[in-house]
Amino acid sequence: MATSLQQHTPYVDLSREEWSALRARTPLPLTAAEVERLRGLGDVIDLTEVREVYLPLSRLLNLYVGATEGLRGAVSTFLGGSPQPPTPFVIAVAGSVAVGKSTVSRLLRSLLARWPEHPRVELVTTDGFLLPNAELRRRGLRKGFPESYDRRALTRFVADVKAGRAEVEAPVYSHLTYDIVPGARLTVRRPDILILEGLNVLQPAPPGRVGLADYFDFSVYVDARPADIRRWYLDRFGKLRATAFRDPDSYFAKYAAVPEKEAMEYAENNWRTINEPNLLTNIAPTRGRATLVLQKSERHTVRRVRLRKL
Numbered sequence: 001m002a003t004s005l006q007q008h009t010p011y012v013d014l015s016r017e018e019w020s021a022l023r024a025r026t027p028l029p030l031t032a033a034e035v036e037r038l039r040g041l042g043d044v045i046d047l048t049e050v051r052e053v054y055l056p057l058s059r060l061l062n063l064y065v066g067a068t069e070g071l072r073g074a075v076s077t078f079l080g081g082s083p084q085p086p087t088p089f090v091i092a093v094a095g096s097v098a099v100g101k102s103t104v105s106r107l108l109r110s111l112l113a114r115w116p117e118h119p120r121v122e123l124v125t126t127d128g129f130l131l132p133n134a135e136l137r138r139r140g141l142r143k144g145f146p147e148s149y150d151r152r153a154l155t156r157f158v159a160d161v162k163a164g165r166a167e168v169e170a171p172v173y174s175h176l177t178y179d180i181v182p183g184a185r186l187t188v189r190r191p192d193i194l195i196l197e198g199l200n201v202l203q204p205a206p207p208g209r210v211g212l213a214d215y216f217d218f219s220v221y222v223d224a225r226p227a228d229i230r231r232w233y234l235d236r237f238g239k240l241r242a243t244a245f246r247d248p249d250s251y252f253a254k255y256a257a258v259p260e261k262e263a264m265e266y267a268e269n270n271w272r273t274i275n276e277p278n279l280l281t282n283i284a285p286t287r288g289r290a291t292l293v294l295q296k297s298e299r300h301t302v303r304r305v306r307l308r309k310l
């Protein structure tokens, strides 16, 4: 586990085997019915992976929620005030386009909600805070780059949730129309846990501003080799071509109709000109700010876990 070299890093570095062994200390096994429910998520995730990697992670997060609650109580006693109701525990999930953030986030939502201490788990993606396509075009911005988000509105949203406001609204993005849905809003009502998923959630604040990360209680960076992520991006594009892009309302309907070669050239170009430079320039440098890094192998299985020491 911790070799002498690692003693001076802020992380504990665990192999998959070392991490999976912690499963024995996870007091909440999955029942057959729950395994079935997880299958119903529609994700292709392997159930051994759920048991060996994500169930221990849900236990670790459960410990963090409990400890944060304990600390909050102690501080409120120190301040001599009356006990306040708990505020939502905020978990950020960061990483490249197509690395598997949505899959990990949906899974964590299901697993975390099984713990009796925090049944209400909300998942919000930062895409709702993207500027509309027309505005991106006007300003010459690439979608997904840090400047393509309304960072102020996103920070205010998380600050309000974290402050325990009864209802907090967020704008909505549609992958079908590939744009912000005019006038649409989602409402978050004081959950026990908020999972905030997005490419740029670990981006540092501009000088003099409060950063988004200042409101996080825990953050996960989903990591993999860029060549693997590229393949997953292209695979997913290929699959969407045979499914969601067939919807005539889809922004990408054209790519279901054109020959495969032409569609895949478009996807390749998107990867090379937008998602890869965004990963290398903006996203990967934020990895060292995460509380936990999940490092995936070429088949999506997690091969190393790095956890920040306290």
Ligand SMILES: Nc1ncnc2c1ncn2[C@@H]1O[C@H](COP(=O)(O)OP(=O)(O)O)[C@@H](O)[C@H]1O
Binding pocket: 043, 044, 045, 046, 049, 095, 096, 097, 098, 099, 100, 101, 102, 103, 104, 232, 233, 235, 236, 299, 300, 301
């Ligand atoms: N654990 C996993 N096992 C197998 N396939 C996965 C896993 N996680 C993600 N994928 C696949 O990889 C692609 C990208 O995952 P997704 O969660 O959509 O990424 P992101 O939200 O980061 O863009 C999808 O096609 C998804 O089905």
Ligand SMILES: CC(C)(COP(=O)(O)O)[C@@H](O)C(=O)NCCC(=O)O
Binding pocket: 097, 125, 126, 127, 128, 143, 144, 197, 198, 199, 200, 270, 274, 275
């Ligand atoms: C919508 C996204 C920016 C992801 O947003 P996130 O919720 O991670 O902030 C991304 O999925 C995307 O569409 N990128 C643009 C390039 C492309 O079409 O692949």
